[in-house]
């Protein structure tokens with residue numbers, strides 16, 4: 001018997017996949033903090049501390065079709081809205097306490113994402129010892145592009161990452177600059193959660209985060225994964 005719901009249901013959040021019309025269903029979004037040395041320094045850190053994670057709701061997803069551009073609104077209640085360009089690891093097979101050397105077997109593919117951040121609200125959370133949700137988990141805060149399957153590109157551990165804003169370079173790094181690489185992140189996170197197929201991990205941003213304003217055009221890329229284009233509209 002078909003289940004009946006008392007309000008209309010919504011579609012399963014999903015991402016496009018390179019080279020097919022099939023979609024990848026998204027279950028959860030985990031994000032690692034301060035995972036590139038130079039970014040850790042710009043945020044006031046020092047050295048290689050244990051990784052830490054926060055989450056975004058799948059409701060925040062803004063999927064970007066191959067070669068497409070999306071527009072998102074400057075968020076409410078913030079005057080310091082930051083970009084963070086990140087590689088996204090897409091979990092295709094779940095697991096608990098996954099060993100580092102087996103971690104890549106759990107990755108279905110990779111994508112480019114922006115961990116858009118209300119830096120002022122994140123800072124207020126830090127100052128008061130409160131959660132980061134208002135700073136990180138808000139409408140349209142996770143634009144993510146097409147997934148390139150690992151079956152096509154393997155498991156890249158090196159490759160240029162960049163972001164330009166209105167054509168000017170703002171973030172330039174390489175994914176080999178991660179403090180905790182993707183297998184290490186999976187091993188760490190899976191000690192705390194049973195990872196499931198459909199989970200995403202946003203794997204951290206390099207130095208060069210900064211404030212976006214309405215009218216800006218962000219173009220983020222990672223070698224082998226293409227580019228995503230995001231335009232910032234005025235606040236609602």
Ligand code: MN
Nearest residue numbers: 084115204205
């Ligand atoms: Mn981030």
